[in-house]
Amino acid sequence: MRTNGSAGASAAPGADSSTSTERYFNRELSWLEFNRRVLAEAQNETYPLLERLRFLSISGSNLDEFMMVRVAGLAGQLRSQIVETSIDGLTAGQQLQTIYRAIEDLVREQHAILSDLAGKLDEVGIRLIGDRKLERHEAEWLGEYFERHVLPALTPQAIDPAHPFPFIANQGTGVLFSLVRIADGAEVREMILIPPALPRFVRLPGEGTACWIGIEDLVRRKGSRLFPGFRIHGHGTFRVLRDSDMEIEEDAEDLVRHFRTAIQRRRRGKVILLQLQENFDPAAEDMLREKLRLDHALVLKSPGLLSMTGLAAVVEEERPELKFEPYSPRYPERVREQDGDCFAAIRDKDIIIHHPYESFEVVIDFLRQAASDPDVVAIKQTLYRAGKQSAVIAALIAAAEAGKSVTAVVELKARFDEEQNLMWASQLERAGVQVIYGFVDWKTHAKVSMVVRREGDGYRTYCHFGTGNYHPITARIYTDLSFFTADPRFGRDAGQLFNFITGYIEPKRTEMLSLSPLGLRRTLYECIEREIAFAKAGKPASIWAKLNSLTDSQLINRLYAASEAGVNITLVIRGICCLRPGVPGLSERISVKSIIGRFLEHSRVWAFGNGAEMPNRRARVYISSADGMSRNLDRRVEVLVPIRNRTVHDQVLDQVMLANLLDTEQSWRLEPDGTYHRMDPGPKPFNLHRYFMTNPSLSGRGAALTKGRKVPKLALRRGGATTKPD
CATH class of the missing domain: 3.30.1840.10 (Polyphosphate kinase middle domain)
Structure with a gap:
């Protein structure tokens, strides 16, 4: 199956003469292509019928939000006679004309699929x-x-x-x-x-x-x-x-x-x-x-x-045979080995948790234990989206009521969650939590918890950094990474981050974290430049990245420059992608794929080869709350977190990233003309969601790594994925 989309036209301001359609895809049309891929899952005959209906419903809610925000913004530009062109040089009027035609086609397709699904559901007793x-x-x-x-x-x-x-x-x-x-x-x-x-x-x-x-x-x-x-x-x-x-x-x-x-x-x-x-x-x-x-x-x-x-x-009809088989996430074995003591497990060694395959409950337990632990003196927490029935909020309230110093950064600008967040803010304030609303101009999108605990003659700071929200419901269906550490360098940086948000005290330097809008973009550029230098020196040079969206023209141009210099770049971009891959002389070393499946791919990961073939132990690996968008890099408070612990490094690079690259059953390849094609599963199909549902992770396994069931090791092989015992 393929979805059609010419996602671009005309030159971007300031771009060279080879640009326009040859250089960038239009952001809005790229989003419509993403929603077509979501809609295509409603036709996926390998899925149970009610799950196919769910994808149809998701495509509808996606389209509503797109209309209410993105299309409305373009119409507002037109009414206000704002002369501003898109990354590919289109005016608001030109974009609206093309968007409206595409939406009409999409809605017709939705109804055709609904008619087909309704007939199939009728046959199994749902009318x-x-x-x-x-x-x-x-x-x-x-x-x-x-x-x-x-x-x-x-x-x-x-x-x-x-x-x-x-x-x-x-x-x-x-x-x-x-x-x-x-x-x-x-x-x-x-x-x-x-x-x-x-x-x-x-x-x-x-x-x-x-x-x-x-x-x-x-x-x-x-x-x-x-x-x-x-x-x-x-x-x-x-x-x-x-x-x-x-x-x-x-x-x-x-x-x-x-x-x-x-x-x-x-x-x-x-x-x-x-x-x-x-x-x-x-x-x-x-x-x-x-x-x-x-x-x-x-x-x-x-x-x-x-x-x-x-x-x-x-x-929601009670027909389990027409839905995906229920999945129960694993709880980190290393925390169990410490009798459930999150702080003991984190103090022993850094841990990364891969949601939804591993339980979000460990994040809740981290905060609950902090609330009840008499040695914990302070908790600081960012809240972007916390959901309607949030155990995170309950834990923060319990901590404040227990006399601890609790600070919550509540983001009021979390689109469509503003009312919910205002309600949480009121409840937190009534309990004695110091509620901060952050910056007027910037959204605080970073996902960070820090807990200060009295230990011995001093204090130790425990940190949690996430790629997803503190939202127990979405954590069941979004793939995200939760990184726990007691490394004092991360603790000092997290303290500076909160001081920046609460007191506008800009960090002069950080030891581990890169923050936007201060230096995250610069860190990414430096990593890209290092790979360019390796390529020019004749050494292996490669970049792997997993993002939800890539729209920032400056970042895209840096990746184009890396491709032209000889760097091999593999991108997994679930949604919007304005970068045009596979164009000779521009991006011929860049490939882009999108993964749409049972779970929504949401984690953000960057990996740089660092002078050796990927994957390798020397590779520079980062997780982040930020996508490759101008708003994330310039107008939001975000974090880029380096992964240094060897076991955690191996899990993120050799498991999470590699499985995304190897997936063939849920992957779509972006072509240079803007169309997406389902990848051929090949003779040995590989489904990354099934792999993670049926195999344990590396990080957080404790003694289980040295005894018991081995973790199948993934390897890059021409023609598909291979696994072998680690």
């Missing part, structure tokens, strides 16, 4: 009712359900000069009815807005076939109950998406108050998408267009379901 005629018992039950659980929440609103046009909130769905009053024959138009508190899908009770109906379909079917005394001449469903990005005022005196106000404004942002059911009444469509004041918005007509996001409810 999406849609427009199908109801059986008598189904109609009776839905009638009673409507009367008791839906009707009381609905408010019919007449659309005429005597009534103001109702406000339609972001992601709001409604049904427009065309009616005729029986008493006098007057034509009336009524709108029913679906309250967001109602379930997106309703499941009918009973054994056997599980039947699901969309809430808007139920409202349409019960129009006669809503409008007694009227004849229904027609009806149509519509949906609205609005601009959901938030601008931060540099002179905001009270950041919390500013965000509470901004969240309210976001709900009333400009409409960016009006989605209509096919055969929607043209006169009603004209009315919506006028009342919603569409300006550079997309109007999209779709057959049937207007949003795929709600299908997540159907995925």
